[in-house]
Amino acid sequence: MPSDTLRLFFALPCPPELAEALCIWRDSLALGGKPVAADNLHLTLAFLGQQPRTRLEELQLLAAGIEAPPFTLDLDRLGGHRGTLWLEPSQMPSALAALAADLQQRLLAIGMPLDSRPFRAHLTLLRHAGARPVGATVDFAWPVERFALYASENTARGVRYRELGGWPLVPGLRRPGSDRRPPQ
């Protein structure tokens, strides 16, 4: 019988060609550990934790109301902590900060309990690494064109992130405040 709750999060899904390139590069580092599967690579925008299934429709409607433009995310920095290895941008694109902030404000407005830590954009590549990368340089350009809602599920083959809805980022949309004229 399906559970009454789902472990949910909103994220940017990594495009398949980029995911493949990232996995090839990561595997070439030969750091051991538990690699994140190519299909699971993503950048979390908001982590909701365990939520009742009955709230899914509300979350899908909330996401459909978001208007934000596409942007390029330069993953040009390696980060890591306790055997976890991730990629992150050295410069946070303002469009990404605005998208995450808009989503989080809307989630708070419907009473979703969110992590109180500030948003830190990162894409996890590897967990429980046996070694640290030495001298590795990185620069992957990610054309971000959509975001999605996922359920994290434990399967016989490990954790799988199932997409429950996806929404495009639409060109030509201005961020709030971006149409203000500078003072004369």
Ligand code: 2AM
């Ligand atoms: P991670 O990659 O840094 O582990 C699915 O679990 C996604 O949600 C992962 O990207 C994970 O981040 C993130 N996540 C898991 N638990 C979280 C938490 N308590 N707060 C914020 N993000 C979390």
